[in-house]
Amino acid sequence: MEFPRYHKDIVTDLLDGKFILATDPKFVELKNSQEFYTSFFKESFGFDVELKSDYAYILSAETNEQLSRDICIFFGLLCYEMDKDGKNFLEEVQYAEFDLDMIDNYFENSSYIDLIQNNNQLKNSENRKQFINTLGRRNILEKNNDKKFSFTPAYKVFMDFAANFAKGKLSAPESEVELVDEN
Amino acid sequence: MKAEPKTILNFLSTYYEPIKDLFEAQSKDGYVRKEVVNKILKENESDIFNQLVEYKFLKKLGDDFEIRGVYFKFFEFILNEFKPLLPETIEKYERSISSLFKKIKEGISKDRNILVQRITELYNEVREFSDAVEKNTMRLVAETRELKANVDKIDYKEKVRKASFWIDYYITPLNSILDVTHSQSITNHLFEISQYVNVRRLNFDDEGTRLQFEKLYNFLIQTNDDLMRQSKILTNELLPLIERIRTESLILTGWIEFLKQPYKAPLPKVFKVYRDLPYSNDMYWNAKEYVEQFEGNDEIILEDVALEDFEKWIFNKELYRSKLIQSLPVSSFFEWAGKTLKGEYKAIETDKFFSLTTLLFEEGIILELDPKSDRQLIKTSQMNLRVPKIKITKHGIS
Structure with missing residues (x-):
């Protein structure tokens, strides 16, 4: 059987939770073989392939809530x-280069300081640096140096999540049933 | 006016600063209050009040003043600071242009002098219309860019309010005036006129009138190009720019709402890495990421619970089995188990709950499970359990 080019790398990257970006030759291959990969991931693992115009990733029923949060x-x-x-900010996130010092400056002078200090990944400069590395490994950002x-x-x-959140389109992920005392 | 034109122009040039301040005051308020005139002249140390009246720069308006239209327009032009016209004001040109065009068509074989006069007036109306559109577009570009650059650091609510204001009252209506795909737009009327004028400039029997038609035709072609350019600026530049401000603010609203309760809010799905190969380069990081997800922030205190607090409870399977059979059909088994325990003991103790769960494996119980349905949360005395919705329709034997 003939597999698409970069097949192993595509599967490895996606299973490692990486986003495959349009700038990556793997993306073109994935897009050209969209049907194959959709059924491949569904049949093999029960995962869904999300292919957008400039990036692709996979999703499973189980989600890494902690990282997402x-x-x-x-x-x-x-x-x-x-x-x-x-x-x-939208333009900055899309086009600008960020500096860890600038991130530190924003976070250290933020009015959300309680939230920051209670978050293991964001509470200090060193942890934030590691967190940035985590995002880098998932291809959510690219480290320039x-x-x-x-x-x-x-x-x-x-950003789409935030926009949908503002529109009130999102509901709690699970229905919570409060048991009522019938006596 | 007694004064020489050159004298007036020299005067405007010499006293440019106070005159510009007067212009700005009128741009802001629509007129210039007497106190403002005095203040401006005093600040600039210019005793020119009499000349301003003599050269008909200022016109009395009760106790206050107004800069005459002709001077005001001149300053608007040289300062490139136009007050945008409401699109409904611009639309009046449609009426005047249509009416003149109708008269030209009706009187095409009648008095030549009137015909030529009408062609000239139509020319002037089209020019005024085109100027008004151009001024508005220029002003809207300036306003939108200023909003985008946000030098004044206005907050996002105000930014959206301003963006919506410019879109709703100026940009969208102006765009529909210029929209060639809209049959009633002025641009389409002008196109219709230019087709008529094109024929007349070639076949009209009087040469003088033919030349007038020729002049109008060339002007209409040029105006059409200008309007297309303005329309493109509106569609390609202004609308996306201003739409982006709206999107940005929507996202920010979402983040602010999310940050209010980040630990209770829904989340976007992020793929959970399942496998880690020991030889993978990312093994260390993936393992770290995996472990970190279990790092709670809450302090966990383990307490020894004295054994005598527990009463020995023996699970009477037959009793609960018959209770279950009596309650059939049950839409959610776990919900039923929870309610039954709560009804009897006021609380759901975990071990009792688990004991009841064994009923699911009893012979004759027919289960139905929709794997796609949401899970339910059952709060027991020790933990929160997320359980699937298991339906029991009937008991196989009964």
């Missing part, structure tokens, strides 16, 4: 602080 808190705080600083990085189009997953 940390990423959302990180983006939420960053966008809030940049807006407060008079910047067009030890201190500088830029976001990849994968940031859109989280």
Whole structure:
């Protein structure tokens, strides 16, 4: 049987939770063989392939809630602080290069200091650096050197989430049944 | 006016600063209050009040003043600071242009002098319309860019309010005036006129009138190009720019709402890494990420519970089995188990709950499970259990 080019790398990357970006030759291959990969991941693992115009990733029924929450808190705080600083945060996230010192500055002077200090990944400079590395490994951002990085189009997953959140489109993930005492 | 034109122009040039301040005051308020005139002249140490009246720069308006239209427009032009016209004001040109065009068509074989006069007036109306559109677009570009740059650091609510204001009252209506795909737009009327004028400039029997038609035709072609350019600026530049401000603010609202309760809010799905190969380069990081997800922030205190607190409870399977059979059909087994225990003991103790769970494996019990349905949360005395919704329709034997 003939497999698409980069098959092993595509599968490995996606199973490692990485976003495959449009700038990566693997993306073209994945897009050209979309039907194959959709059924391959569904049949082999029960995962869904999400293919967007400039990035792709897979999803399973189980989700890494902790990482998702940390990423959302990180983006939420960053966008809030940049807006407060008079910047067009969407443009910054899309085009600008970020510096760890700048991130430290925003987080250390944030009015959300309680939230930051209670979050293991974001509470201090060293942990934030490690967190940035985690995002780098998932291809949510690209490290330009030890201190500088830029976001990849994968940031859109989280911005779309925030927009939908504002529209009130999201509901709690599970129905919670409160048992009523019938006596 | 007694003064020489050159004298007036020299005057405007010499006293440019106070005159510009007066212009700005009128741009802001629509007129210039007497106190403002005095203040501006005093600040600039210019005793020119009499000349301003003599050169008909200022016109009395009760106790206050107004800069005459002709001067005001001149300053708008040289300062490139136009007050945007409401699109409904611009739309009046549609009426005047249509009416003149109708008269030209009706009087095409009648008095030549009137015909030529009408062509000239139509030319002027089209020029005024085109100027008004251009001024508005320029002003809207300036306003939108200023909003985008946000030099004044206005907050996002105000930014959205302003963006919505410009979109709703100026950009969208102006765009529909210019929209060529809309049959009633002025641009389409002008196109219709230019087709008519094109024929007349070629076949009209009087040469003088033919030349007037020729002049109008060339002007209409040029105007059409100008309007297309303005429309493109609106569609390609302004709308996306201003739409982006709206999107940005929506996202920010979402983040602010999320940050209020990040530990209770829903979350976007992020793939959970299942396998870690020992030879993978990312093994260390993946393992770290995996372990970190269990790192809670809450302090966990383990307490020894004295054994005598527990009463020995023996699970009477037959009793609960018949209770279950009596309650059939049960839409959610675990919900039933929880309610039964709560009814009897006021609380759901975990071990009792688990004991009841064994009923699921009893012979004759027919289960139905929709794997896609949401899980339910059952709060027992020691833990929160997320359980699937298991339906029991009937007991196989009964």
